[in-house]
Amino acid sequence: MYRHPRSRLGGLMPQVMTSDDLDRAIRRISHEIVERHHGTDGIVLVGIHSRGVPLAEQIASNIESSEKVRVPVGELDIGLYRDDLASRPTTRLGRTLIPVDLSGETVVLVDDVLYTGRTIRAALDAILDLGRPKRIELAVICDRGHRELPIRPDYVGKNLPTSGHEKVSVRIKGIDDVAGVWITDGGDA
Amino acid sequence: MRDLLSVDDLDRAAIDDLLDLGDDFVEVLGRDVPKVPALRGKTVGLMFYEPSTRTRLSFDRAAKALSADVLTFTPGGSSVSKGESLKDTALTLKAMGPHLMVVRHKATGAPWRVRDWTGLPVVNAGDGAHQHPTQALLDLLTLRRHFGKVDGLRVAIVGDIRHSRVARSLAGSLHTMGASVTLVAPSTLLPIDVDSWEVDSAAGIDEVLGEVDVVYLLRIQTERGGGEVFPSVAEYVSRFGLTRRRADQLPADTVVMHPGPMNRGVEIDPQVADGPRALVTDQVSNGIAVRMAVLFRLLTSEVPE
Numbered sequence: 224m225y226r227h228p229r230s231r232l233g234g235l236m237p238q239v240m241t242s243d244d245l246d247r248a249i250r251r252i253s254h255e256i257v258e259r260h261h262g263t264d265g266i267v268l269v270g271i272h273s274r275g276v277p278l279a280e281q282i283a284s285n286i287e288s289s290e291k292v293r294v295p296v297g298e299l300d301i302g303l304y305r306d307d308l309a310s311r312p313t314t315r316l317g318r319t320l321i322p323v324d325l326s327g328e329t330v331v332l333v334d335d336v337l338y339t340g341r342t343i344r345a346a347l348d349a350i351l352d353l354g355r356p357k358r359i360e361l362a363v364i365c366d367r368g369h370r371e372l373p374i375r376p377d378y379v380g381k382n383l384p385t386s387g388h389e390k391v392s393v394r395i396k397g398i399d400d401v402a403g404v405w406i407t408d409g410g411d412a
Numbered sequence: 413m414r415d416l417l418s419v420d421d422l423d424r425a426a427i428d429d430l431l432d433l434g435d436d437f438v439e440v441l442g443r444d445v446p447k448v449p450a451l452r453g454k455t456v457g458l459m460f461y462e463p464s465t466r467t468r469l470s471f472d473r474a475a476k477a478l479s480a481d482v483l484t485f486t487p488g489g490s491s492v493s494k495g496e497s498l499k500d501t502a503l504t505l506k507a508m509g510p511h512l513m514v515v516r517h518k519a520t521g522a523p524w525r526v527r528d529w530t531g532l533p534v535v536n537a538g539d540g541a542h543q544h545p546t547q548a549l550l551d552l553l554t555l556r557r558h559f560g561k562v563d564g565l566r567v568a569i570v571g572d573i574r575h576s577r578v579a580r581s582l583a584g585s586l587h588t589m590g591a592s593v594t595l596v597a598p599s600t601l602l603p604i605d606v607d608s609w610e611v612d613s614a615a616g617i618d619e620v621l622g623e624v625d626v627v628y629l630l631r632i633q634t635e636r637g638g639g640e641v642f643p644s645v646a647e648y649v650s651r652f653g654l655t656r657r658r659a660d661q662l663p664a665d666t667v668v669m670h671p672g673p674m675n676r677g678v679e680i681d682p683q684v685a686d687g688p689r690a691l692v693t694d695q696v697s698n699g700i701a702v703r704m705a706v707l708f709r710l711l712t713s714e715v716p717e
Contacts, residue, residue: 303478309712319440
């Protein structure tokens with residue numbers, strides 16, 4: 224069933240993924256990660272605040288139920304690494320907590336939406352300050368295009384071609400009331 | 413927030429915000445690479461007209477941990493000895509391009525003047541016996557990290573309160589945060605305007621030992637005349653010093669703090685200073701984190717007005 228909540232501007236917001244679609248996409252990404260690495264050895268999931276954190280947890284639970292192994296999950300706040308700190312008001316930073324030594328491990332960064340790539344650039348710098356992983360990969364729920372940096376995802380829930388004035392809103396269990404993905408007509412991108 | 417000149421400029425929400433950020437920066441300082449690029453390209457000017465070890469080093473370390481550059485000015489060996497005024501020095505330093513000035517000066521109000529002359533954001537790092545807001549913030553962060561909260565704590569500030577910008581800043585901000593403060597000092601070392609402070613007072617340390625969560629000790633500031641108003645050091649110690657015997661009478665959870673520099677054997681017994689109750693080294697390390705929070709807020713928020 225597709226919901227159509229009202230956007231702030233009063234227009235209908237088209238829902239592009241339901242809560243079930245989201246669960247299936249996250250499950251597929253979980254399987255792809257294990258498949259690509261022939262198991263779970265050396266994999267560390269790192270969620271980017273805020274929505275990447277519960278997403279990484281969800282991927283870890285999926286892997287645990289299929290592989291019977293709990294992969295380490297970290298969380299990363301990139302607020303101190305943003306390249307627009309001077310022009311955007313800063314809010315409270317999230318927690319940065321990496322439970323294991325990253326040296327030699329495979330880090331899978333997890334975020335909800337991939338857009339310009341600047342968040343991921345910041346996350347790469349932050350991760351490299353925290354350790355020296357063997358490899359860093361990227362899993363996102365939605366790739367909406369409009370990259371400004373040479374960054375690409377390794378695991379994608381859904382490719383969503385959008386225009387620059389639209390906004391992709393991923394809502395997730397554990398943070399939001401309803402889960403799913405919507406495209407809204409503007410506001411802040 | 414554009415400047416940090418006095419704790420009077422900080423309401424409870426602003427203090428909570430800086431302490432929250434301070435907690436985040438404690439985590440950053442504990443990393444293998446204790447440095448983040450948040451203030452890359454920014455320059456912090458440090459103008460220290462009074463001797464200082466920990467405060468100047470702490471601001472220096474805080475700025476560098478945020479990847480800012482630092483311009484340090486101290487009067488020893490500078491043009492001040494050739495007669496340059498505070499204003500000219502401030503304008504000279506400004507011409508070298510800092511984005512913010514940290515100012516310590518023996519004259520009350522000097523940081524306000526530097527702000528007015530330069531138009532730069534200014535952090536007061538101690539002006540005379542007036543204000544030292546980042547010291548108060550680091551003490552609040554230390555208390556909050558130790559006790560989990562500041563609200564409801566009972567704090568005794570003991571010693572040369574009249575000449576202490578630390579006491580003035582700390583008492584004001586503790587009141588803002590809901591803690592209760594008792595000043596313990598000879599009447600000659602209480603501030604002249606003590607009636608306007610939101611505090612109780614006691615005439616001897618023994619009166620408060622059993623009923624405080626925090627004993628905050630201050631040095632006698634001989635350089636500001638604090639040594640001339642009581643008969644002898646021995647007499648001071650007998651009524652106000654935290655001796656081992658007195659420390660043993662404190663409730664089990666009570667902590668001891670000191671902003672430094674300490675005069676061991678006067679206001680604090682050497683073994684108490686190094687003992688398990690003492691949070692002195694926590695104060696120093698939290699000072700870096702809270703100054704990072706202040707620099708970060710002032711140099712990344714949307715200004716000017």
